[in-house]
Amino acid sequence: MTEIRKRGVLAAVICSSPFMNLGKAQARTFGVPDLRLVEIPHPFGGLALGSVQVRAAAVIPQLVSLIKEHIK
């Protein structure tokens, strides 16, 4: 994601809530402080497919906003 972002391509990392600090710190470490993190509830591991789809649907509006912002 770092390499993709450095090439100017819109990129976002899906990150569960407790890992947001780590995600932000790593984005700064790798030189892409503006790398967008899309926050989802925790835990994510062990979810059945149906629950994963619900989580995915919940963040679609965030992703749409990111894309719209990027193409302005």
Next chain:
Amino acid sequence: MTAISALLDADGASVYSDDDFDAVNALVRERGWGDGLPVVPPSEQRVAAMLEWCDRPWDEPFATMAPRYSGVTPLLLAANAVMAGCRPEYFPLVMLAIEALCEKQFNLYSIQATTHPCAPLLIFNGPVARELHINGGNNAFGQGVQANATIGRAVRLALVNIGGAAPGIADMATHGSPAKYTYCAAENEAASPWEPLHVERGFPSDATTVTVIGAECPHNINDHQSLTAEGVMMTIAGTMATTGANDIYYPAQRPLLVLGPEHAQTIADGGYSKADAKRFLQQHAWLALNRFSPENIGRRFMVTFRDQYANAAPDAPVHAVKHAEDIIIVVAGGVGKHSIYMPTFGGSTTPVTCALKRRDGSYVQTIDECRRA
């Protein structure tokens, strides 16, 4: 003025505090630089004394440490070694451990940031380990010996303060473990019936080495009844095969078995070499497939080992370790019929062994050689 005064005057190089034990520790707590225990204030004089045992340039990085991927300089590391309570002559071994941990195949990033409770375990071999009295005998992994306590602690403080793995920020361990305060011991080479670990891994016996392993806390193996090699190893195998360790779910794992001297002798008296023992353990350490949850079978074994388990019977064996040669065996501890087993973080970390060397690549024989001329 000390030999490091000029380095400390550089912009951003130093943090100043009142020359007071309580004030320094309050600052360390406030900045999140400690491990919860009091630290030895890293005064200019103490850091300079530590660096008298380092002949590299003090302000040049010799390793890059995840997850911050910052450069580890002897100066930064020496401050952490002082805070940990290291004697200055321990510093070459602290640097050696950091070098090993920052090798790519160890995968320090994963060990640092994971929810898993693993910690870098340091196993020392060789003459300098003995010279510095790193304990490999009675209570080897417990408290009481300065070398074990402070070398391991220096590494942990560096992992936090230089590597950036502060709890909740980058260190996401669900529970952590006491091993994250210090996790350091020597092999009890004198009590071993076999070749020591570093010789097994290709180093001469007179080399001093550290082997770093991303390991869980020790799991005890208590067998006071078995009289034969096979009996002891059956108990060990039963302890190795567990549903809750990462190793069993990966194709390659390198767990550590620390045999107490009495168990080691029983196994050797049964005619087993280390390699023989590893083969026995690999064959006998298994669980039936139906001991695992349906989700773990479906989402882990059927993914990683699909060919093997797609049509397997419910009681098909799942071996704790897939390759005998991957089991690491050392002998350590004192009296008593106990051994200990340390599962690891799993397949994405590989133990690394580094040796203490002179500039010309030959092996250091005594710690005095590491003192600056």
